[in-house]
Amino acid sequence: MTGLDFSPASLSLAQDLAGRVGADVDFVESDVYDAVETLGRTDFDLVFTGIGALCWLPNIRRWAEVVARLLRPGGRLFLREGHPILWALSEPREDGLLVVEYPYFEREEPLVWDQNSTYVQTDARLSATVTHEWNHGLGEIVTALQCAGLTLTALVEHDSVPYEAFPGSMERLDNGEWQLIKARWRLPLSYTLQAGKPA
Numbered sequence: 001m002t003g004l005d006f007s008p009a010s011l012s013l014a015q016d017l018a019g020r021v022g023a024d025v026d027f028v029e030s031d032v033y034d035a036v037e038t039l040g041r042t043d044f045d046l047v048f049t050g051i052g053a054l055c056w057l058p059n060i061r062r063w064a065e066v067v068a069r070l071l072r073p074g075g076r077l078f079l080r081e082g083h084p085i086l087w088a089l090s091e092p093r094e095d096g097l098l099v100v101e102y103p104y105f106e107r108e109e110p111l112v113w114d115q116n117s118t119y120v121q122t123d124a125r126l127s128a129t130v131t132h133e134w135n136h137g138l139g140e141i142v143t144a145l146q147c148a149g150l151t152l153t154a155l156v157e158h159d160s161v162p163y164e165a166f167p168g169s170m171e172r173l174d175n176g177e178w179q180l181i182k183a184r185w186r187l188p189l190s191y192t193l194q195a196g197k198p199a
């Protein structure tokens with residue numbers, strides 16, 4: 001198994017976690033857009049991308065092309081991500097209304113945030129406070145994968161997400177996921193997607 005990230009701090013934490021559960025993983029430092037060149041391989045059986053990864057990438061088509069190149073013929077992508085409509089919503093309002101404030105579609109200009117706190121449950125304050133994010137619509141993600149030569153085999157939208165996206169408006173389920181307390185059927189919060197590279 002290979003884990004890839006461009007942050008030495010993230011890699012070090014991942015290495016520690018893998019060690020504690022006895023997982024045999026090679027961790028590699030690289031920008032994901034350079035993954036094929038850095039790893040020097042195009043024969044992976046599976047590419048997995050987890051929650052909170054795509055929002056840091058400015059161009060979804062470039063990402064999809066990297067995934068397609070990494071996979072061997074017959075290999076597959078499994079993706080679980082925060083839903084782009086969730087990331088387009090404003091902060092929760094007291095009246096419980098959900099308001100679309102931020103871009104749903106990919107735009108060239110990033111969303112720029114300047115905050116000294118994070119979604120992780122911690123009292124620690126950040127010293128590097130500015131982040132840049134990009135949203136990508138669900139259709140843009142599916143189309144990017146298809147244009148890169150992958151075949152969509154599953155796409156499911158879920159009404160839960162594994163972090164408290166709207167503090168105070170969500171409840172934690174027994175499985176560790178978070179759901180809206182009020183009318184949770186109003187919108188998807190995450191999705192899972194599978195796509196295969198034709199053999």
Ligand SMILES: C[S@@+](CC[C@H](N)C(=O)[O-])C[C@H]1O[C@@H](n2cnc3c(N)ncnc32)[C@H](O)[C@@H]1O
Nearest residue numbers: 005006007010030031032033050051052053056
């Ligand atoms: C929110 S974390 C993802 C957590 C992980 N998906 C999980 O479920 O535990 C985002 C990670 O993406 C990494 N990242 C952001 N942009 C990247 C890029 N262009 N290339 C490689 N890694 C990147 C960050 O360093 C960070 O470790």
